[in-house]
Amino acid sequence: MGPRAREGDRAVDWFGAENSDAARFVLQRGVALVYVLAFVAALRQFRPLLGEHGLLPVPAFVARVPARLAPSVLHRHYSDVLLVALAWLGLAVAATLVVGLPQSGPPWLPLLAFAVAWAIYLSIVNVGQVFYGFGWESLLLEAGFLAAFLGSDAVAAPVTVIFLFRWLVFRVEFGAGMIKMRGDPCWRDLTCLYYHHETQPMPNQGSWFFHHLPLPLHKAEVAANHVTQLVVPFLLFVPQPVATFAAAVIVITQAWLVLSGNFAWLNALTMLLAFSAVGDEQLDAVLPWSVGTQGHAPMPGWFAVVVLAMTGLMVVLSWWPARNLLDHHQKMNASFNRWHLAGAYGAFGSITRRRNEVVVEGTEDEDPFTTDWHEYEFKGKPGPTGRMPRQWAPYHLRLDWGMWFLALGSPSQHRWFTVFLLRLLEADVPTLRLLRRDPFTGRQPRYVRARVFRYRYSTWEELRRTRQWWVRRETGVLVAPQSLETMRSLLR
Template sequence: MDWAGGWFAAENYDAARFVLQRGIALVYVLAFVAALRQFRPLLGEHGLLPVPQFVARVPSRLAPSLFHWRYSDRLLVAVAALGALVAAALVLGLPQAGPPWVPLLAFLLLWALYLSVVNVGQVFYSFGWESLLLEAGFLAAFLGSDRVAPPVTVVVLFRWLVFRVEFGAGMIKMRGDPCWRDLTCLYYHHETQPMPNPGSWFFHHLPRPLHKVEVAANHATQLVVPFLLFAPQPVATVAAAVVVVTQGWLMLSGNFAWLNFLTMLLAFSAVGDGVLDRLLPWSVGTQAHGPTPGWFAVVVLAVTALMVVLSYWPARNLVDRHQKMNASFNRWHLAGAYGAFGSITRRRDEVVVEGTEDDDPFTTDWHEYEFKGKPGRTGQIPRQWAPYHLRLDWGMWFLALGSPSQHRWFTVFLLRLLEGDRPTLTLLRRDPFAGRRPRYVRARVFRYRYSTWEELRRTRQWWVRQERALLVAPQNLQNMHQLF
């Protein structure tokens, strides 16, 4: 049975498939490496939110995961290492050189393994880009191998995914904070975003009229351009280029894990080989394909039908006045709703954690723990981390927005600092006690703002901060144990 050519095959999208499969696999490498480095101190057997406690109270039907069968830190390492190795093979294109069932199984394995991680990850894995990566990896399984033409229905499903990411983000803004409608949100965003990067300070100090132009351009990109992804070539490629440029702009101005990078990759689903051949000195180019196996065509059509059915919920959400942001409508994280920054904070508060080796809790000899990504010392410019994801640092940003009683993990975090717990300390940039146990720890809230150009020249400080409140009074190990 020969399905090659005709309506089923997208003969002009080999370059798109090349970028999608290898790029998505690269993000999976980052995700599994992050799990290897961060999951155990955050969620392991002795983590801040231990998985064994979670799976004991949440049934597998609500959060399917391999770890409902059994959890151990060793099993987590095995899962993450296997995922990283399979993803690396896909980056190199090894499974794609075989028949279509080889990359199909490889990507489905990545999806299943990472789904097991996300569904037990609790607050540390509750980000929209986790679902985005899972959905992208699932779809990539059905792009086929180099021996067959990319299925046109899967290419369209990828464009539908990009549409939901961009249009969903645009609509959540228009329905949300009024500063998006009066074009003033960027007066605040670069200063108050969760994790600034080295360029954020400079973006914040751009002229305010330019900030308004940026917001207006963002609205055009997210509310108009997504429809053009479904237009004939070369219009679809131009629309994809706009998405890539704007997402690149966002990468230059902030650390949003792999959200921007992955969205750029997904936009390539609208880029045709012919356009790339004219624009680039090299490209993958359209290849000669063999016949598409009948079984593969049947599987692709069945998955397409499944995704069409599941798309009812996110499509309805897009037109709902009470639109949900970054929502999963099923336990498999397929056909989700995406969006970001429906509201913008006007001021930046940061939780600063300190310890002392003094026996007197009223001492002035306190030393600050330094985090890898979140703002801390005022003379330290934020670092670039995206597309890598620092989960503890993001948790600290959310902590500053609400009560510590809503973040039980933070109490455990303070306990681990008092214990001098080495796995926990690896999540930090600097431990002021070099592994020794402090006598007391405390947490204070500071109001941060960027320094002005004049202040930066005079003081060489990127931030100016002022204490606002004592969040957690000095606690020693005995006090903390009484809370558990």
């Protein structure tokens, strides 16, 4: 495509990023794949958590929160049937984007497809309350919104959209770096990784081994993290091949985080977004079988106008996150508008030094002071000390994450946890499906209780001797033994 538009033609050809076909390929299909995962999670978890009979029912939420504060197609009318229908529609549309069907048509087709997926997921997030109150929900929404304007394979990817993706990656990385430097002192003295792998929300099978790395290596990891998050993001806006190098550094460091913990789709999505800085020529030099730069038709004038209008909107909305990056009281994972666009991102501004876990147990004994208690096991969070944590990311276990915040003493978790205990006493099948193991195999326990334990990783010697990945001791009682009758009266 030439440097200027053809006279008398409604097409413009000065607007496309001719060196970004591979970037668009990865961005559109990768972001769509994360949407597929998000809709699968909604189909499997939304109803027991937030449905008509969920732990935090959406009907009760929309009755007290105006639609203007939480725009959602579920605000006007909610039913579990409607939620399932919308989630399946979003899943189907996202799947077509993964295989590239809309991208093979005119530019308006992927624009429409991403708009549908974005609108449906926005509707879910805006009524999702604490179970959807994570920064990566907004990150996925913003990424899907931008991906809608990348066009189809027939035209070059608009250069302004490519740079908006880089601005998004910059905010994710630089925001995380600044929140660390302004937060916990352990980031400044390079000691945070002495604790992080042991106390992070949901360890995986590699976390125990990462925790036991030599302390000097932990300090080197933190120092490298500061360089990656505070220096490298600026290189995303430098001409090639430097921008591709910056993207590669971000991808490698995010992959390191994937190996050491479970953070839903945060790391995977950040790696995908970093591809916005990868040039076709640079990728071809490494992978000769890559997508490569394709021939393009001139960009339709109407599409250029739409993209420029969106770009102008995002520039205006970016004032708030840009100001936040410079603010000494920087907000972490904040949305500045109800559409979850141009948000503020960042994680782990502070690191917990000790790990507490809430252990939920039940008994069929008529005596609440019995010793015959049996533990409910969760899928992702630590439970029995001999069970190695496993990899769940990029899938998101929302109940397990809620249990981590509950153990931190977060008051916002207490309401749903009380209802959760009631559902266990009722042996509610949808709720039990969120767990790894129900010790009563579908029978109703007579009592349930919740105790707090202090967890730490076993040492190498303890692991060899006991085959236990964790060592735990009881530190208190969160909920004393409760029967079905007492729980129902408590929630009246």
